[in-house]
Amino acid sequence: MISKTDFLAELTERIRSQKNDLEEELQSIDAEIANETKSSAGDKFETSREMMSQSRQSIAGRIDVFNEQLYFLSQIQANSLLDKVSSGSLVETNEGYFFFGLALGNLTFKKKQVIALSFQSPLGKAFLNKQVGDQVEFRGRTFIVLNCL
Known part of the structure; x- marks a missing residue:
């Protein structure tokens, strides 16, 4: 039989690890945006900047989802026996x-x-x-x- 406490701890760690990876990626994009200099080809610069901005927004959204999942997991009573299937079972x-x-x-x-x-x-x-x-x-x-x- 699986221990719910151990399962929740490992699941939390997996999600936290994925979130940390995305946060590092987000920092990398922020650094790229800050370091990018405007080239003579203005449209190329703007297109590149917009693509990085969209990528940043996508990653930030995924981080928000991970935060919601971590919050959900933190609210589960790991040691309680349940009499019926419910959220967190x-x-x-x-x-x-x-x-x-x-x-x-x-x-x-x-x-x-x-x-x-x-x-x-x-x-x-x-x-x-x-x-x-x-x-x-x-x-x-x-x-x-x-x-x-």
Whole structure:
């Protein structure tokens, strides 16, 4: 069985690491913008500057998403046992593990696959409020909730 505390700690570290990488990239772009001198070909300079600005905005947006994810993870009570599947639940089923709250897709944790889903997804909606022992029927498959952490 997967430890929810360990899972959340590793997931937090993964997201923090990705955020740090983007922050370094953002600093690099800022340095490029500051160091770029206006060339005689004004349009070329403006185009280059605009492309860097757009890249900077895109990276800043991704950093904001990582900040939201880190905040979400910080609000989860890692040691609490849940009586039903809810936001922040790590659920063990007969088909594997699911983490509900962040749509991150397939993750590998201690050689086990964990599917991270939001409740906006069809499968997330099917699991919402299910309890240990409940069955979830989804696209011809039956998932049995074995543990809800």
